[in-house]
Amino acid sequence: MTWTEIGTAAELATLLGEPTRRAREKTRPALLDVDRAWLAASPFCVLATASAAGECDASPKGDPAGSLVHVLDDRTIALAERPGNRRADGYRNILENPHVGLTFLIPGRGDTLRINGRARLVAEAPFLDEMVVAGHRPVLAAVIAIEEIFFHCGKAFLRSDLWQPETWDPEGLVPRRAVLAAEVERAGQSVADLDEYYRPENYRKGLYAQ
Structure with missing residues (x-):
């Protein structure tokens, strides 16, 4: 299927219409x-x-x-x-x-x-x-x-239903923060160590102090 690309403001306005005065x-x-x-x-x-x-x-x-x-x-x-x-x-x-x-x-x-x-x-x-x-x-x-x-x-x-708790599934498709860090950011560190690092009560200690 070919793409139809928008290249000018006039084309964009034709597609979306003009904003209201308000x-x-x-x-x-x-x-x-x-x-x-x-x-x-x-x-x-x-x-x-x-x-x-x-x-x-x-x-x-x-x-x-x-x-x-x-x-x-x-x-x-x-x-x-x-x-x-x-x-x-x-x-x-x-x-x-x-x-x-x-x-x-x-x-x-x-x-x-x-x-x-x-x-x-x-x-x-x-x-x-x-x-x-x-x-x-x-x-x-x-x-x-x-x-x-x-x-x-x-x-x-x-x-997006962003504020609807019934739609929330923070680890349904994406692994928790420690697993992500071990896979893409902190090679060589164990998930167990990273879980401890990212544990909220530990992670909060660095929110305002360097």
Whole structure:
């Protein structure tokens, strides 16, 4: 079967149709009170970046609700860097290309809050003192100057049944984390040792301390 590829914006519009005026004009350049409330309630977001060469990264970020985002003003927010694997793919992209996109989730909600803007990395600033979690101050933050913000509808979540526990089967087709690590990341380590490493009470010890 041959493929029919879409190569122009006109072809795409012919296939999908044009957005309604309401959809086209729903973006805004600054936070409203309801946006601030959403950010305060969100414990998780995805930060999308791209390098100067167009190499992309989408990195999950999570903290307790109320600690994920620090609002500096109506057009500026900050995300803390917490201990991870130190690849810093998204941050390296920001150094080359400041354009970022973020999607903020609230568990159980189908709609999301989306923010697009320009980011810079800040290693020292007074506001970092206000981003302490579990006694640990972040070593840096991504400060995002908001260019557009809008709510996104919940159709993707409805289609996927993401928040429906009866559909959850986390290890039905995909082996548990320790087995994946042994197969593709940590050759030579036993599954038993990796199970111990990834045991929640052990793994949590490194969430905020390096």
